[in-house]
Amino acid sequence: MCLGVYGKVLRVDGELAVVDFGGGLTKDVLVGVEDVREEDYVVVHAGVIVSRLSEKDFTAVFDFIEEAAKHLAQSKSEAATYLAQIRSRLEENLSTSK
Amino acid sequence: MAQKGDLRYLTKRLFRDEILASQIVNIVRGYWELLRSKGVEEVKIMNFCGTHEYTTTHYGIRSILPPGVNLVAGPGCPVCITPSFYVEAAVKLALEGVTLYTYGDAYRLPAVREVGGCRSLSEARMMGADVRVVYSFLDAVRDAAKHGKPSVFLAVGFETTCPAYASAIANNLVPENLTLIVAGRLTPPAARFSVERVGTVSGVIAPGHVSTITGAGVWRFLPEEYGIPTVVSGFEPLDVMIAISLILRQIMDGEPRLQIEYSRTVTMEGNRRAKELLARVFDVVDAAWRGIGFIEKSGYALKESVSQYDAFSRYGMREPNRSEWSHDLLPGCICGQVIIGAAKPTDCRLFMKRCTPGTPYGPCMVSAEGSCSIWARMGGRGVVEEVL
Numbered sequence: 001m002c003l004g005v006y007g008k009v010l011r012v013d014g015e016l017a018v019v020d021f022g023g024g025l026t027k028d029v030l031v032g033v034e035d036v037r038e039e040d041y042v043v044v045h046a047g048v049i050v051s052r053l054s055e056k057d058f059t060a061v062f063d064f065i066e067e068a069a070k071h072l073a074q075s076k077s078e079a080a081t082y083l084a085q086i087r088s089r090l091e092e093n094l095s096t097s098k
Numbered sequence: 099m100a101q102k103g104d105l106r107y108l109t110k111r112l113f114r115d116e117i118l119a120s121q122i123v124n125i126v127r128g129y130w131e132l133l134r135s136k137g138v139e140e141v142k143i144m145n146f147c148g149t150h151e152y153t154t155t156h157y158g159i160r161s162i163l164p165p166g167v168n169l170v171a172g173p174g175c176p177v178c179i180t181p182s183f184y185v186e187a188a189v190k191l192a193l194e195g196v197t198l199y200t201y202g203d204a205y206r207l208p209a210v211r212e213v214g215g216c217r218s219l220s221e222a223r224m225m226g227a228d229v230r231v232v233y234s235f236l237d238a239v240r241d242a243a244k245h246g247k248p249s250v251f252l253a254v255g256f257e258t259t260c261p262a263y264a265s266a267i268a269n270n271l272v273p274e275n276l277t278l279i280v281a282g283r284l285t286p287p288a289a290r291f292s293v294e295r296v297g298t299v300s301g302v303i304a305p306g307h308v309s310t311i312t313g314a315g316v317w318r319f320l321p322e323e324y325g326i327p328t329v330v331s332g333f334e335p336l337d338v339m340i341a342i343s344l345i346l347r348q349i350m351d352g353e354p355r356l357q358i359e360y361s362r363t364v365t366m367e368g369n370r371r372a373k374e375l376l377a378r379v380f381d382v383v384d385a386a387w388r389g390i391g392f393i394e395k396s397g398y399a400l401k402e403s404v405s406q407y408d409a410f411s412r413y414g415m416r417e418p419n420r421s422e423w424s425h426d427l428l429p430g431c432i433c434g435q436v437i438i439g440a441a442k443p444t445d446c447r448l449f450m451k452r453c454t455p456g457t458p459y460g461p462c463m464v465s466a467e468g469s470c471s472i473w474a475r476m477g478g479r480g481v482v483e484e485v486l
């Protein structure tokens with residue numbers, strides 16, 4: 001029951017919002033965060049929006065992985081090349097989506 | 099492409115990517131080798147969320163880790179730690195004709211003492227009681243408003259679930275006929291309790307969704323007071339793997355601190371609005387945890403100003419206090435130890451014998467997020483070694 005589910009906000013109406021969970025499933029939920037807008041990606045937990053997903057921070061996790069790979073002297077390895085490739089494709093994907 | 103930029107889709111693709119996973123496994127192994135060369139023989143990393151334990155077990159993360167990296171499940175399941183007396187009170191009210199609402203996991207949660215021949219809400223329903231399982235508190239609010247009959251919600255949950263109650267109450271959405279048995283609990287006090295009891299915790303994977311509400315900052319006490327590297331992590335397999343690598347790195351550097359791996363949704367401050375709602379509706383009080391006893395400042399209780407929503411006062415009941423609380427596990431069940439990470443499910447003599455997901459005996463086997471249930475359904479490391 002602690003499972004948070006990602007969804008996309010379709011409508012906001014005061015304290016309530018309609019969220020699309022994908023696969024044709026939409027639900028009324030309580031708005032638990034400030035400034036939720038249509039099109040926002042959110043984390044819904046037991047019928048409440050508890051958080052928003054940040055596009056800006058989506059790839060931040062790569063900083064950790066790249067740093068670790070470098071730290072372990074694998075910077076010239078395939079790993080580093082793969083990481084760099086995926087990061088740039090993701091960033092491109094995110095920037096062109098809106 | 100329809101899925102372009104869809105964060106739901108990208109999360110699944112990115113954080114389950116096999117090649118990326120193998121790179122991170124290499125990083126974990128790299129750090130582990132360095133630690134071994136410094137003479138470290140074992141690290142114990144504890145999680146505090148049933149969903150982290152699910153991810154760990156479901157994706158077989160234990161089996162791809164070096165043998166000295168030991169992942170332990172701490173108190174991460176709000177249903178498992180719900181004291182028996184709440185279930186007993188709910189069953190009593192249900193048998194007296196009150197409509198009882200709760201979530202699916204709590205529906206089957208067994209009490210220690212029988213009430214009217216029933217040990218759980220599911221048994222009360224079989225006896226004809228009106229027990230309704232809902233997905234959210236909002237569903238119960240709407241349903242109760244429609245029929246208008248006396249109704250009670252068995253309100254279990256951690257910081258992530260309790261804003262639902264707070265929001266509905268603060269916004270006057272709850273109908274007069276619906277009251278709550280508030281069994282909400284806070285995770286940081288239980289984390290403190292567990293690391294003190296277990297004693298040898300070398301790292302903590304802190305719960306991502308709890309932290310969306312509380313803010314990652316609530317976990318600062320772990321590195322600062324106990325010297326434990328702490329990483330707030332997401333729930334995809336790579337989130338957990340990255341958190342493990344960050345913890346190993348911190349151990350290696352000898353600089354325990356708090357890091358947020360789940361930065362796509364967690365901040366240091368958390369969700370201001372939800373925190374305000376919680377503070378408006380609930381007091382934080384000393385509270386009982388099943389199989390464990392009272393933990394200081396670890397439970398939510400309705401404030402005096404909203405006491406009209408309290409089921410106990412509406413129906414002339416009250417919660418047992420510290421001196422009245424009694425051990426609330428059935429004989430042989432060691433959930434109290436499993437919950438704080440002091441024992442593995444396989445340490446219990448009843449595991450997969452008297453106690454199975456089909457016929458659960460203890461609370462950790464009932465809830466889908468209980469460690470015993472997760473290990474029973476998906477296996478934990480060591481099961482084969484121990485059985486053969």
Ligand code: SF4
Nearest residue numbers: 431432446453460470
């Ligand atoms: S296996 Fe069953 S009886 Fe044993 S600790 Fe787990 S829930 Fe309790």
